Amino acid sequence: MVLIKRFVGSLCFLAITYNATAQKSIWSEPLIKEGVERIQRLEKTSNDSLLYARELFSLAQYCQRRNMYKQGEELSQLSIQILEAKLATTQQETENIHLYKDLINIYTFVGNNKLGHKRDVIPSGMIESVSAVNYTQSIVIRALELTQKGIETGNKSLLKEAEDLYASISDNWDRASLYCWETGNFKEAIYYLTQALKSKRSEKERTLIENRLKALTLLADSSSTGDQYLKIAEQMYHPISLAEILYNQRLPDYFKMFRSSAHKYEMEGNLQKTSDVYHRILELLTSNIEKDLPYLLPAERSNLWDILKPCYEEMEFFMCDNMICGTWEEISELLYESQLLKKELFTTVSYKLQETISTVQDSYAFQLQQQIEKLRFSEKAFRNPSQNNYIQKLENEITVRNMEYVLTDYLKKKYPAKYSWHHEWREIAASLSPKEAVVDIVSLPVSYNFIDRIYIAIAFTAKDTLPQLIPLTTKSSLHQLFVHNKLYSRLWQPIEKVISGCEHIYLSLDGDLSQIPFADLHNGRQYISEKYILHHLLYTGDIPFIKSQRDNLVHKHRDIFFFGGAKFNIQPEDDNRKKLRGQGFAYLPGTVEEINSISQLLSNQWRIHKYIGEKANESSFKQLSNQSLSGAVLHVATHGFHLEYNDSIQSTAIHHNGESGYKDPLMRTGFILTGANKNWIEELPLNDENDGILTALEISSMNLPGIDLAVLSTCHSAQGEIRDGEGNFGLQRAFRLAGVRSMIISLSEIPDKETVEFMTGFYRYWQQGMSKSEAFTKIQREMIGKYRYEPQKWAGFILVE
Template structure:
């Protein structure tokens, strides 16, 4: 665990009215003794004296006096130092209320109290309150002292440490560098300033975490030298430097040097604070990790047990250190079990490890639920990725390789996936929906600000880096603040989150006898202490009569990658044919890897609800052959879902729910109207400098759909030619139709080495191709879209004819029941962990659409038109939406049954709820 320096404030320099009071001498003497004990780290004596000073101030001057404020703030700080968090919180609360009434908020002392509050809450693991107070203190100090003052630097440092704890390393680094530079300038020759030393220490810890070990070591040695000169070798500040440098040595495998420093710090902490302090527990944990790595298991176990008991007793099981210790102790027992031959002893060790992993799993899930109440989407993504995912990987790796006989494991992992899978998407969509439907002016204002700054950010990110606004960093901050403001002001948001917490038992209750739920998942396999390069794919199968979900191993990702890799020079048609043709060996391999292992659990099943994960998002399961002539869609009705949790609120969608529709198709893109086919690949277009040609089949498609809809009594608007502009599309915001059908060119540029070639071709002009944001690398081409890709007109107006997924994600389409993305590869995108595909399908889900119809590969115009017309006829004639779509596919299957590679024609599209 990392030990970092946050700067709290002890009010040794008291308020002016206190200094001028002639009646305060006896209290002043008492307060000076408190200060003296505090400086010498004699906290046991200090807090008893401080309690007397606080009581004396209250009795002689009253609770509204400056004497009482000073005494209470100082007492709270001493309480915090010795671990009396609840007492500290109580004193700070009464102090800040009194101070604000007397002096207001724009005051450096008020900022100091805010800062102390934040340090306290950070130590308690209450990150949302900590951020609120740290930010308030920073803003006050900036206004009062300016950006070159050490108090402002202190606030930068403290806020950075909070962001570090949440995995937001980029934001933390920026603040730490700013803080360090200020301290350099205000310190006298940089040699004896404890604040500069603390700043060096914290920046080094960030470098340690991000793998910049040499940089970290130099800063840590500098900090240690300064602290030794100022405090000596028996002071906690010196001990802190020992711990931090030891952590660096632990990372770089200098184990002897690390052990010496950890041991030195442990002795200091025990003498100064005793054995029940958080810093003592922390160094015990770190030393234990060292002993695990060096084979001293018995010593490690004793230290971890001691640290666990301290944290649980004084800070509770929700403290981040407690989770860290549980993970380390579980790993220790697992490692011991791996190396014991005796079966009974091995089982004993694994049982201990299992219980700790169960406990850890519960804690991690509580962290995820809490983080959704105060972190923005981007912050939660970083928190999950950098702070929690590795621990989940440890849990899964242990359970799925060493506890396979335990039926409870399937239930635990299923519960995790219901909490984790698409969590960011679900919560982001929920809070947006709440805002737009609430009518609350505060929520709507926050929502509008979020969209305003998001739009600016999206537009700026489409410029080459050198042409972007200089205040882009501030725009990002404003966007982040607006999103968090929206979350915090949503009083019923927590109720929405609770409703989203679906149990696997409830899903089981909703399943019919002939139905099964299949939740796919993948994780990075860890061989206990070692991270491997293996990503393993599993499925959880649930039926109405199962006592627990069944766990089924499928494949290692490398096997899937090999099967799904498209050889150079092969056409897309040939590639898809090889993947899905019943005679193909690749198709047979795919079936044996991904579906055959499930068959034992699917006896007498007709409907299979599936939620893909990772690379499985690119598989058309309906088209997988299970023998030389039959495919899965002949045997099962496969129903795609973002999460099988949606089974619990699944509802049928019929014609009676539809009143209006908007269609886009037959668009003119602003260059020569060469006739082409929508199945042309993006790579083909690149050789023509990314120009997009007119699609006559697209116009035929939407015209026929318009006729079908009008005949069904649906009000239809059709935009074609130059009318299908980006502005026209944006008019749908807050005025969304029931059906939105888009027939045009779609694009998705992967985040891979191919983009380097694209960048050279385009001379770094088209950010749609090379952006780091996957929602900017996918989208639609609307009327006039060629200008943006040719560089002839460069984002000089509100619209450029290119509608990115990022832009779509900020629209209000919550009334839209179906969005049909009738373009090439609209289902593709970057794949990110538990969140799935980052592309157009995510964008439309964030915007609020209920159902999506998208494609996994490029499809010829004529075939697409047939599928769409058949689908709408089926649906608008009374069939339920899923049946209508399946029947439309079956109609094409029947038509092309004797054509080699028939799946290319009918299986590309997926209907997803």
């Protein structure tokens, strides 16, 4: 518990570094103080294992209210271990009853939260749900035994405790029914709900249970129709807030019934009505989250996606099955709309919060954001949790979360969102010019075992009445296509038939396709980057915004921040070997040449800020956060890294023998700055904000909406953990979360000489008045003319708008 005292002390130290106004406005906030007080309460009960276990569960419930789902589950499991050990050693019946009550509440808490999450062939997380149901049944038997014993012995105290135990179990029958519904055991679910209605309930709770009972009775009748399912689903509907969804860790019951009606319609062969029901589900999802989504934190957004996955997977299976059967019209609009909503969760709304903080120039919001970053960038924030530092890390996480809530609540009330984040496909199509097309390539699971996925292109122009669907290839065959040089014929040629006559292609890629340089695809006569101007996007819903901004470009008097020539503590090599940015952390002299060449070119019109050598450090980079900038450019020339996850690694260093023990993919991707080699080679823990290892997670926590373009002149800066259907969790996502609109990244190793040539040419054309995409296309085509048979010198760079 010494860790807790140190933590509280560190809060006090941070507080006195600010003026009195800041202390009063930030550190005296009740929400922030409450988190510290709860940790202190935990410390006070450390000498009593029973009280400590109960305080752990109380803290778990508190974390749940803060949408810290993972932490709440971890604390619950710790509490269960202590209580079960206590139950095994105590002989007093009345004390046992209290332990039973505690355990049934915790088991139900954990099990109920698992019901809304992703499940594979063997339901993931259902073990806790089964435990909750089985434990409930075993406690019922025990309660009845104790009641009988109380009657026989005349022990009124024991009888009263046993009756209270039975009553507390009855309050949880409705939760047990959820598990039975999810596993298709409708008759048992009906039994549990019947039991639940016997206990005292509020009118709202009773109505919800009665509606669920009606739905389950209908589901248990094999003669019921899809129309009947849909009718009861609509009757069950009631508005629910995003906060309720996150706290309960599941969608309301009526989503299950809508999904059941979709299944029934599909079994009846009515694909149009199946599609209509899934459209209704998308509509309900949007209406439930649209008000609060702009203020949702990244961790909460990820948690929300875990809850939505079952709905999405069912829709995707339905769409994939009908794609294979050749049915198009009923699903084309549904497929694109569903993918838009998914990407909006991750890439669009995510940066609006940072943009608001930067725009409003509010001193309180600014100070609070700085305090959040101080705690986020501290050593304890990044360490892998162990038995010795778990509570310390948790304290930091709770305090950061509470600060984030204070900040978002403040911004929500003082600067309410005035933008529409949700886009429909017709709005996007209407923004296109006659020679423009959208090509959004997504992946869908081929079967319920998730072993393989099929890539499908969604393509349309302004004149199309529906998006057109083009099956391309499967994930399992992608490598063979690459080896046998058939990518063009299998990936691009089918798309060309749909976009004939177009010149500008807005291209969004999913899964492993995001790592393929499409500019390199050719038909034997020309590269597609010679025929088309490719606009790479994380999300095609950005098209209306991108087009609206092109007429408002200001090319003069930009700020540009260079980071390069970092000293990694390895001496420059004297041989003449070709230097590639990604072959170990050796000094990169070419990065200095690159920065100097671009600086000389732009010096008459742009404000130049150079961080070279020892100045190219992490501390200097993080000082860019929260700066009042507009249209600035960030250019980073250094080594990048991406590590694979190994759950057996216990080291608190970020890097261990080429792998990492950090589960968060944004912790395993980043780039290297001055002083990194000691921490990297000796595998030291991340120690402070200047260790030279800048992770994507740290970048995502920064506030950089004033950066118009980030140029990542590093090898494989496009790398990151690929999650099928969810995108790339790497630097692209990190910079977008930080508020950066566009990026130039690399898909491969990049040679020094040609990198200097490419980058200098891009800036030359951009500062002459071209748009970013025009300048990028012009220099890329020049490089093609010069190095036609060496695409590795130009095809690996992509501009993500």
